Structures are given as C-alpha cells and as structure tokens.
Amino acid sequence: MSAPHSFSIFSLILLSLSSCASSIDVPAGYVAAPYYPAPHGGWTSDWTESYRKASLLVSNMTLAEKTNVTAGTGIFMGRCVGNTGSATRVEFPSLCLQDGPLGIRNSDHNTAFPAGITVGATFDKNLMYARGVALGEEFRGKGINIHLGPSVGPLGRRPRGGRNWEGFGSDPVLQAFGGARTIEGIQSVGVIATIKHLIANEQEMYRMYNLAQPGISSNLDDRTLHELYLWPFAEGVRSGVGAVMMAYNAVNGSACSQNSYLINNILKDELGFQGFVMSDWLAQISGVASSLSGLDMSMPGDIHTIPLLGSSYWMYEYSRSILNGSVPVDRLNDAVTRILATWFQLGQDQDYPKPNFDTNTLDAEGPLYPGSLFSPTGIVNEFVDVQGNHADVARDIARDAITLLKNTNGILPLSKTAKLKVFGTDAEKNPDGINSCTDMGCDKGTLGMGWGSGSARYPYLDSPIDALKARGANFTFFNTDSFPSNSNPAASDIALVFVNADSGENYITVENNPGDRTSANLNLWHNGDKLVQDVAAKYTNVIVIVHTVGPILLEAWHDLPAVKSVLFAHLPGQEAGESLMQILFGDVSPSGHLPYTIPTSEDNYPDSLDLIGFELGQPQDTFTEGLYVDYRHFHKANITPRYAFGHGLSYTTFSFTNATITPVTPLTSTPPARPAKGTPPSYPTAIPAAAEAYWPAEAKTYRIWRYLYSWLEKADADAAAADLAAGKKYPYPPGYTTTQKPGPPAGGAQGGNPALFDTAYTVSLRVTNTGNATGRAVAQLYVQFPPGLAVDTPAVQLRDFAKTGPLAPGASQTLQLRLTRKDLSVWDVAAQNWLVPSVAGDYGVWIGEAVDRLGVRCGSATGGCVEKAFSL
C-alpha cells in the first residue's frame, strides 16, 4: 500500500497531454483482451461448506449492507490501515486489514521478523512455515482479520527495484515455496493471508495512476506471465490463500485493479481462486468497470485522485450502480459471498478478537476516525504483547540465512579471543532511535529491513555491537563510515567492516532514491566501497558484513588480498546481533544461499532491466527479456557472475551421493482433462427495491464527516431506479457478457488443473558431512529440458530444494525432492495449456549446492543418476 500522492496544476496540464496518448503507447502486439463475466466463487469442494454458510447470510442482506462490506470506510477511518464496512444485523463485523509481510506495521509489542529476502536465503521450508505461524499469531493477537502479505511480486526482475526485499528471491519457485509456506502458516491460526501484488509490479517509480499520468504498463507475453510471474501466485492459491491484492501498475495498458483478463480469466477461472480480490491502496480507478472486471473489495475505499474527501467509486456509488442496473446484482452477490466465505473458511465467525491497536497513533487514546476532522475519541491502543517466543524463530531465520560468500584460509570462524576492530555505522543502532524514521524511511545504523508499508516498528534491535558486548568479545568499535585515523592497526587484529544497501517503497525518498535504487545504483551506501578499501589498506585480515535489500557490486574491493571473508546477512529484522555472532564465532556453520545472482557490473544485465524513467503519457515497461531474468539470463548470455544464484559456503563440506530417480505418475503431452466446476450458490437476480439503500434517518444522526457510507439519499436511490426503468444503458466494454463460462482447460481446482501437481518423479539423495564442523546443507534441484525442442527454454530452472538438519562430521541424511508435471511442462500459448514438450525425452535433473555447483545428474529417460558437473 502507499500514502496518497500529491498533485499540482502542472500535473493537470500533463493529464491533458497524456490522456489521448496513453492507449497508443502500449507497443504493438500487447493486448489486454476482455474476459467476462467475473466467475462466481464457490465451485471447488474444499470451500463448499464456507460458501453454504456465506450464502445464508448474503440471501438475507440488504443492498446497502452488501455494498458496505465490499469497501473500506475511507483512509484513516478506523484503527487499521484498511477497515471495511460491516453488516452487524447479520453479525458480520467490520474487517481489519493491516500491513505488512514482515510484521505488524505501526504497532507495539510486536516482533520485527526478518524480511522475505532473508527467509528466501534460508532455503528452509520449515522456517518459512514457522515464521508464517508466528506472524499469524501476532496478527490474530492484535485483532487483525487480514494480513497484507506475503509479497511474491515483484519477483526481483529488476535488481534496482525498490520492494524486491519483501519477497523471497529472484526465482519463481523460491518465491512460490516462500509464499505458499508463509500462507499455510498464517492461515493455520485463522488469519486471512493476502498474496500480492498481482502482477508484474517490478519497479516503484510511476506505479500509481494519478491525475497527471496513468500508472506504468508492464507489457509481457503470456508464456512469460505463466512460467515466471504467475507461478508463485498459482502456488499461493493452491495453498488456499484467502485474499489477493492487485498491483498498482497496468498490464498491457490495462490497470491491474480493473484488468478483466487478469482477474476474471487468469486468477478466478484458470487458477480457481475462491477467496476475494482487493485493490492496492488507492489503486482502484473506476466503479462499474472494476466491479465487472472482478474486483471484490476496494481499499481503503476512497477515490484514487484525491482521498479524504469522502468520495468513493464504490459504497454510495456501488449502491447506485446496482439500482440503475449497470452492475448486475449477481456480480455484487458474488463479491460479497466471496468475502463472507473467506471469513468462514478461516473460522473467523468463532471468537475472533477485535482490533486492540491503532495504526494511526501510539497513544492510548485518540480519535476513532482520524480522517474526519470531527471525530469522537476513545481508547485506541491497548498495548497487547503478541511477541510470545517469536524472537526464537526470528533469530533462527536471521542466522540460517547468513550467506558466506568467501572465506579465504578459513579465517572464519573467529576464535573467542580474537582481537577485533569494528568499522561502520551499520554495526550499531540508529543513534536517533531505532524507530525514529516513519516506516523506516532512512538508512541510519544497522539495516534490519527496507522502508515503506512493508516495515514494522522494532520492539528492540539486537545490533551486532550489542551482541559483541553480550559475548564479552575483545573489540574496539569505530562508529563511522569514514576510515578513522586512530584505529592503531596491529598485525593480529581482525577487522570487521559493516556496510549496507537500502531500498523501499515509492512514497518515501531516501538519500535521493525514490524507492528504487536510482541514485545508489547497485553500490553500497555511504561510501561503503571506500570504507572497505581503506580498512583493507591498513589491516591484513578483513571480514566484510553486508546488510542488503538485494544484489550489490563487490568489485571495488572483493579481490583485495586483505579481504578474506564476505558475509551477506541480508535484512535480519530485530535479531541482527546474536544471529550473526553464532556464525562469526562458529557456534553454527553458515547455511544461507543467495536468493539472487550477484553481477560483476550493471552491464551484465540486459537494457530492459534498467529502471524506466519519466515518459509523457503512460510509461511503458516491456519485458523483452522474457524468461531470461537473473540466472536464466546469465546462462543465456554466457556471463559468469561474481556469485551465482544459490551460492553459499559452510564451515564444513558435503557430498551428494546415492541419488535415485523414480517415476511416479506417467506423463502425457497434454494433462488429463480438468474436473468440471462444482455448483456455486445462486440467488435471485432481480434488482432490489430502492428502499434497501435508503439512508435511515437515525443513522444520519451519528454520521461521521467524510466517512464512506453505502446508503443513498432517497432522491438519488429513486433516480437510479428511474434511470433503469427508463432503459438508460451503461456502455459495456467489448466482449461483455453475463453468461458464466465452464473455465479454461488449464483450470479445475485451486492453483489450476490438479493433474499439473501430480508428482512425475521423486528424487532421493544422500547428503554426508565430509568436513570437520557440524552444518546444514541445501540441495537445489534444477531441470534442464531435453535437447532439440521446438521451444526455447532456459538452460536450467530451479524446481525444488531441501535442507538437511544439523549434520555432525561424518553424519548423513537422505533428502527427498520431487518434480511435478507442471515442473516439466511449458506454457503453450496456442493450446492455452501446460504441455510436456517431450514425453520420452531425457530431462536433465541436476542437483547441487548452487546453480554453478551442480554435481549430480539424474535422467528422466535413462532412469539413472551420475556424478557429473553441469556445464552450458
């Protein structure tokens, strides 16, 4: 989500320049095709009971009650970042929606967990789930119905993109496991998770529609959509996610919040999504059109251009558009049923707590509706401590994500008595206070998270310096980013240099970076390169510790002889210190792996991955690189990166042996036919009486100024009914119909045709610790399509991974991995289905510790596995 945008007269002039140009700006061939009607929810058997319960309430709701629950009551009009209207007569409460993916935003007594990118670096499915459970417990404990996470889009296509760190890494399968395990954890305690942002929201700048300009258009082809960007969403839907948030940007020129092809076709029909679809904050740009296109909930309720005036595209206008016949009552009934069914599906009808915190203030008492100038006041914060023992899982993740990139002469781990000189402000807390910058919109002190709506306040921050003190380590700290002249280098000293790189959301600009890393590029912040170089000129043993949102360039100092070791600690959240100590002093071996590639230069990337700057009209972002992002691109362009995707060293070594591959479900070129849709609830389609929306006289007596209400003035309600009676017609878009479709062949259940997820092969592998320290290994499984196909496929693609428990020297563990039918398929644009391009072909199933360390090859056709190094 985001704060409102400012606008100016200049903007209005641009509007007139841009409005006529916007549609022709989309490059030829990229088409936002219409897809109507919005598919009804309730056709998969795993949701039947929830839909039955919901339909009983919906059948009894009035028009004004129905439109009330589909939108927020306005920005800053309640305790949460989003607050829906209620239908208390049928005992349906106002729902509380709250950011963000790594913890409760703008609250107290909550845990600031490691960010998504850190979770991705663990390559640990159990920790992904455990963090989800802990997040769910905290959101539930504060009375939040809907958690606005996880984020699996942006995918990380653009290395400089501002919000990549909220997700799990630059690979669809890593994002998919990160997102799905998080959703399963959150929803296991009854909180509705929201997978976001659908879709292709790959940069921050120009993402929003405003008075001056339409939001940026991501133009991408159907195969790229399916094989990269949609993949993690499919897995999230398959895990039963309750809500989906549409992105700010457009796809093929049509805003995601009203893109009928994306919502109706791709999400609700093909992926079989049964929950409800919400807009991102102020991303809804129309009333009737967004409803017909499948949007179910408007957040936070206001119109996008000028919020806080008490105007909404829905609420009042939604009631009107039903009475004048423009939106079929059937569409509203479906939206309301989806929202209520999700609430039942997660069990929120049973003893669900009410909000006990306020995102707008940390005071105990305050205005109940800060968006209204005249608001009643009351108790808003009850300071409920929801942290439980979640610091433990936060610390485990922060530690098991730490990625050891380089360790010359085994300089790490450190001995307990090592004499340390510590440099860099990133080693210690922000001296102005750990929560001194709104939404973490500054880069001062230890970088535990990026900035924006995806941040959370720290209850405390265990900094590296705190943890060195707690250990009684022998260290001297120089709290500066310029090399000090008084550090008295001694030959026996070990220098620890702390450096960082930040990014965040577009509504805050930090050190000239408007979310995306425009000014910083991929360099360290605060002259970090120079600090490392200066330390390396005076000390012979230098260890560089990096807190970063994503890839950075290491070339300025990586190969200096003094730089013995480089560690990425990613974004550790509140547990930055002790997690790092456990690795530095060797209590635990590092086991994190890079969730993206580290380049040697920005020129390693194709031009299409540069940030898009200002353009008149609608900025256009065309994904000409197709499937070739991150390691897929480095392989195709035959560029050796500084560090490959998946790279990460340990204090021990592992062997991967005794691999076997076993066929399970026989493959066919086309998957078995999908199951037919079940029967969703149905309702009378007659347009309700205007009286169902009349504003009751008594309700006017407690009306809150600027609050969004769904009731209509009697005269407006009657006029709408008269328009209908007079046969006034809405200009429906091309392709508009109200006849429900059977759904495409690639659909059939949550996530798509269930046959896509049949296990085609299992792979088992013996991992043995061949070194001297206890440690955990990650086995990454990549698929290489058979040679000679008519379609181009990336050299190898990650499809599964598994992590051992701590293995003592000499100990072994057998890991199981699997390949599904979908893993071995390509999206065929003509067939509109996942096809296995070569049923008899020999798929290379490569296993290793990184994409550049693949040492075992199993063959689907040969049926055997050999130890062999992958090369292009």
Ligand SMILES: *[C@@H]1O[C@H](CO)[C@@H](O)[C@H](O)[C@H]1NC(C)=O
């Ligand atoms: C965008 O246009 C491309 C090219 O015509 C098409 O393959 C793709 O399906 C379109 N995507 C969406 C979401 O409309």
Ligand SMILES: *[C@@H]1O[C@H](CO)[C@@H](O)[C@H](O)[C@H]1NC(C)=O
């Ligand atoms: C809801 O049910 C009550 C009790 O059966 C009935 O009186 C009322 O008319 C119903 N309301 C609607 C809108 O269906």
Ligand SMILES: *[C@@H]1O[C@H](CO)[C@@H](O)[C@H](O)[C@H]1NC(C)=O
């Ligand atoms: C809509 O929701 C608000 C906030 O909960 C409530 O005050 C109002 O009565 C609701 N309107 C209807 C029609 O139920």
Ligand SMILES: *[C@@H]1O[C@H](CO)[C@@H](O)[C@H](O)[C@H]1NC(C)=O
């Ligand atoms: C019906 O009302 C909606 C909401 O105000 C409006 O957008 C639409 O144009 C109206 N339809 C007609 C036919 O006037």
Ligand SMILES: *[C@@H]1O[C@H](CO)[C@@H](O)[C@H](O)[C@H]1NC(C)=O
């Ligand atoms: C730190 O190490 C130095 C050099 O070995 C030694 O002189 C000093 O006593 C140590 N300080 C502590 C607190 O151990």
Ligand SMILES: *[C@@H]1O[C@H](CO)[C@@H](O)[C@H](O)[C@H]1NC(C)=O
């Ligand atoms: C692994 O393979 C080796 C030889 O290839 C064999 O000696 C050993 O028994 C196998 N171990 C297991 C656990 O299957």
Ligand SMILES: *[C@@H]1O[C@H](CO)[C@@H](O)[C@H](O)[C@H]1NC(C)=O
């Ligand atoms: C394990 O320790 C022994 C004895 O300290 C040493 O000789 C050997 O090189 C070590 N092996 C590895 C893989 O570190």
